[in-house]
Amino acid sequence: MKVIEVRNLNVMRNGRLVIRNANFEINKGDYVGIIGPNGGGKTTLLLTILGQLPRLSGTIKLFEKDIEEFNEWEKIAFIPQDAINFDNNFPITVKEFVSLGRLGKNKIGRRLNKEDWEEVNKALEFMGISDIANKRIGEISIGQKQRMFLAMALVRNPELIILDEPISNVDPITQEKFYKKLSDLNYKEGKTILVVSHDLSAVFCRMNKVICVNVDVNIAEIKENTDIQGILRKAYGEHFYFVFHKHECKGEFEND
Amino acid sequence: MIELLSYQFFQNAIIGGCLIGIICSWIGLFLVLRRQVMIVDGAAHTAFGGLALGLLLGIDPFITALIIVIISILIINKMKAFTDSAIALMLAIGFSIGLIIISITRGFSIDIFSYLFGSILTISREELLIISIVTIFIAIFLLLFHKELIAITFNERNARIMGIPVDLISNIFNLIIAITIILSIKIVGVILIVALITIPALTALQIKTSFNNTVIISVLIGVIGVILGIFISALYKLATSGVIVFILVSIYAIVYLYSKIEIIKRRTS
Ligand SMILES: Nc1ncnc2c1ncn2[C@@H]1O[C@H](COP(=O)(O)OP(=O)(O)OP(=O)(O)O)[C@@H](O)[C@H]1O
Ligand SMILES: [Mg+2]
Numbered sequence: 001m002k003v004i005e006v007r008n009l010n011v012m013r014n015g016r017l018v019i020r021n022a023n024f025e026i027n028k029g030d031y032v033g034i035i036g037p038n039g040g041g042k043t044t045l046l047l048t049i050l051g052q053l054p055r056l057s058g059t060i061k062l063f064e065k066d067i068e069e070f071n072e073w074e075k076i077a078f079i080p081q082d083a084i085n086f087d088n089n090f091p092i093t094v095k096e097f098v099s100l101g102r103l104g105k106n107k108i109g110r111r112l113n114k115e116d117w118e119e120v121n122k123a124l125e126f127m128g129i130s131d132i133a134n135k136r137i138g139e140i141s142i143g144q145k146q147r148m149f150l151a152m153a154l155v156r157n158p159e160l161i162i163l164d165e166p167i168s169n170v171d172p173i174t175q176e177k178f179y180k181k182l183s184d185l186n187y188k189e190g191k192t193i194l195v196v197s198h199d200l201s202a203v204f205c206r207m208n209k210v211i212c213v214n215v216d217v218n219i220a221e222i223k224e225n226t227d228i229q230g231i232l233r234k235a236y237g238e239h240f241y242f243v244f245h246k247h248e249c250k251g252e253f254e255n256d
Numbered sequence: 257m258i259e260l261l262s263y264q265f266f267q268n269a270i271i272g273g274c275l276i277g278i279i280c281s282w283i284g285l286f287l288v289l290r291r292q293v294m295i296v297d298g299a300a301h302t303a304f305g306g307l308a309l310g311l312l313l314g315i316d317p318f319i320t321a322l323i324i325v326i327i328s329i330l331i332i333n334k335m336k337a338f339t340d341s342a343i344a345l346m347l348a349i350g351f352s353i354g355l356i357i358i359s360i361t362r363g364f365s366i367d368i369f370s371y372l373f374g375s376i377l378t379i380s381r382e383e384l385l386i387i388s389i390v391t392i393f394i395a396i397f398l399l400l401f402h403k404e405l406i407a408i409t410f411n412e413r414n415a416r417i418m419g420i421p422v423d424l425i426s427n428i429f430n431l432i433i434a435i436t437i438i439l440s441i442k443i444v445g446v447i448l449i450v451a452l453i454t455i456p457a458l459t460a461l462q463i464k465t466s467f468n469n470t471v472i473i474s475v476l477i478g479v480i481g482v483i484l485g486i487f488i489s490a491l492y493k494l495a496t497s498g499v500i501v502f503i504l505v506s507i508y509a510i511v512y513l514y515s516k517i518e519i520i521k522r523r524t525s
Contacts, residue, residue, distance in 0.1 A: 052413055052416065052417065072419075073419025083414075087289075089461065091289075091461055091464065091465065091466065091467050092410075093467070096466055096468070097410075099403070100403055100410075101418075103403055103404060103407055103420060104419045108420070109400040109404070112403070136464060
């Protein structure tokens with residue numbers, strides 16, 4: 001099944017073309033890294049796919065439905081890049097906040113039941129933030145905030161997970177654990193995952209597709225014989241050089 | 257003091273005041289967090305124009321006021337990029353129209369005074385019944401959509417992406433604001449409604465606890481302020497709305513000082 005299908009997409013922001021003629025599809029079970037320079041259009045692309053920015057032209061389908069008709073948002077978990085920039089005075093505890101992840105179209109006006117709270121506790125535990133569950137969200141560190149958003153995404157039990165640089169401030173052990181979790185969700189449960197990341201090793205070791213965004217949008221499958229250098233130069237320019245060998249992934253990523 | 261309670265009008269005032277106190281301080285928390293309390297102030301002042309219009313046309317002034325308030329909230333929301341200017345504009349238009357109508361007719365100056373500053377001791381049985389029924393409906397909505405309202409207040413765009421029907425819930429919430437303003441006119445009058453909306457929530461926010469506790473504390477403070485205000489104003493023959501607001505501000509000051517002392521204590525220990 002095609003989870004995301006983008007055809008001839010053009011997006012303007014402030015009178016400038018930011019996404020030019022994007023064409024790609026993401027299938028169920030894909031694990032996709034989105035890379036590209038700052039200002040390249042990664043966030044713009046994601047927000048457009050999620051129906052939050054107007055298109056100049058082109059079509060977007062989510063779960064094989066036109067974005068205009070799509071309404072199964074409970075299937076999607078999204079963490080925006082600016083998620084952690086919230087008002088620190090907002091009166092809510094980490095646990096209350098994570099429980100908001102259980103909200104969705106079909107659950108409107110429903111009270112959370114025991115199962116919901118079990119899921120919340122599991123997610124808190126998994127992200128290692130059980131001990132701060134009753135702290136207010138304005139009183140935790142930035143890395144802890146990111147863990148909290150990740151817990152909120154997990155608690156949705158989504159089919160499609162879209163993360164815009166979700167772990168830039170998370171410590172390496174938790175990053176590794178989170179990538180592992182995403183891999184598990186992807187392998188074992190067939191979840192479709194899109195992650196914006198500047199961690200190229202993580203992208204090429206763990207993921208099966210890469211989307212390079214720099215106004216132009218290019219998608220490639222990551223295989224043994226993929227021309228990684230070529231892909232990266234499309235996004236970062238002709239002089240970009242990144243040494244990468246698939247065998248280096250072993251040990252670095254697969255030891256647990 | 258106790259014998260006051262045996263009077264029907266006093267019972268009506270206490271019950272009606274408490275119900276309005278609950279609703280104002282509850283929705284007030286969301287408005288304070290959204291930095292939108294001034295919308296209430298602007299809309300409440302246009303209610304004054306609406307009341308005068310109703311009196312002029314011989315229609316129930318609360319109905320014309322409700323319509324005008326809804327329209328002004330819609331306009332304020334339309335001018336999103338310039339919300340504060342929109343509020344100032346609506347406030348000025350609504351109030352000046354009210355003044356013009358009053359100066360044309362001159363006849364109903366006493367009514368106008370009670371609309372501006374409330375007349376809680378004149379709540380009738382029928383009015384109390386209406387306030388009670390509306391309060392129940394509003395409370396059911398707020399309870400049912402509690403988490404959705406938190407999510408929308410926290411981040412509207414992300415709430416949309418989660419599939420929450422943001423527009424529907426926001427529209428109902430705006431309608432509730434309009435109705436609350438109208439119902440509050442009797443209690444505190446158009447000028448001081450914004451205080452009943454803002455101060456309990458601001459006070460509760462000082463306490464820095466969970467969202468649910470913040471709601472409960474805000475509502476408790478609203479109710480305490482109204483009850484104490486009615487009693488004290490009745491005992492000393494003072495303007496009720498003024499006393500209510502004064503007590504709310506006093507509670508705020510006490511909680512503020514207390515929280516500062518707590519911080520200093522923690523630092524020194
Ligand atoms: N709110 C905005 N209004 C107008 N233009 C914007 C806005 N946000 C971004 N842009 C423009 O759109 C282009 C793409 O920005 P975008 O945020 O999508 O890049 P990005 O790839 O996500 O960058 P980063 O790696 O820094 O997050 C940039 O040229 C930027 O100037
Ligand atoms: Mg970005």
